[in-house]
Amino acid sequence: MAREAWRGAKLTDVARAAGVSPATASRALSGRGPASAAVRARVASAARELGYVPNAAARALATRGGPRVAIGVGGRSAHVLADPYVARVVAAAATVAGAHEAGVSLHWLPLHDPGALARLGEDRGVGGIVVVNPTPELLAAVPRAARGRVAAIGVGTREVPAFDVDNGGGTASVVAHLLSSGRRRIAMVTGAAWLPCVRRAVDAYERLVGGAGCPVRVVPGDFTAARGEVAALEVLARWPDTDAVYALGDLSALGALGALRRAGVDVPGDVAVAGFDDLAVASPSRLTTSTNPVEEIAAGATAAVLDRYRGVPERLYPSTLVLRDSA
Secondary structure, rough: OOOEEOOOOHHHHHHHHHHOOOOHHHHHHHHEEEEEOOHHHHEEEEEHHHOOOOHHHHHHHHHOOEEEEEEEEEEEEEEHHHOHHHHHHHHHHHHHHHOOOEEEEEEEEOOOOOHHHHHHHHOOEEEEEEEEEOOHHHHHHOOOOOOOOHHHHHOOOOOOOOOEEEEEHHHHHHHHHHHHHOOOEEEEEEEOOOOOHHHHHHHHHHHHHHHOOOOOEEOOOOOHHHHHHHHHHHHHHHOOOOEEEEOOOOHHHHHHHHHHHHHHOOOOOOOOEEEEEEOOOOOOOOOEEEOHHHHHHHHHHHHHHHHHOOOOOOOEEOOOEEEEOOO
């Protein structure tokens, strides 16, 4: 649960009172983007009742094309900026920032150069920063002057609030389903090892599988379909009796599913396959998975930057099991 300490009514308070997401509240208040008349009226009423007005930081972002919200993405190479996940974050952040007439910009934060985040924080054109794929090394580089206007999607620190999906809870739901359906030799394909948030999911898998008296079988992944294919073949080679593969990421799961079927494995008869994220491609592929509310998370992180969030939060958004034919 988040530990919240707000100063005055914030956009997220308005959204909560109106029963909508921060992104929807932003659209309703700004008059930009889709929102029904009923929703606009409900959000406006909540704003009036709470006495909500954009604070000084938000107003600074809104004046004369002033400071922008920077989306900094950690990664080994700039190719990370082309990830569809990043595009979803940017779109949601732009919606929230747009309510304050602010823009967003996209930046690569090289893992080998933590100082890139420090330099971004010292840029006078940047009013706030949302860090995607944060690592302890990157967050340690946040300059003191930038504290209070940096939020992370992933892990955080005492000075940087964290917003993320509960991938541990989502993983537990998927693994519990596999166990309840009779699977006893479940292998996991992880996400990128350099991302600290991956550990939550691995811990949940190990806890449930080990607690059921089943063998723990973990192979490294990186969220890509290509690695999912290789990982599935590695699983078959190391543990031929495997009866389920869970991949932390739908693309990896789909890669694994394809590799298994090409190898003549009956899915889900012989081996069940499940993923995580519930990407658009998961439904037509009939992939069992668990949801990742990326837009809601990104909107929450952006609103925290705009509202100058105070406190030491770690807000984890729930993940919901989606059952389909693959498991």
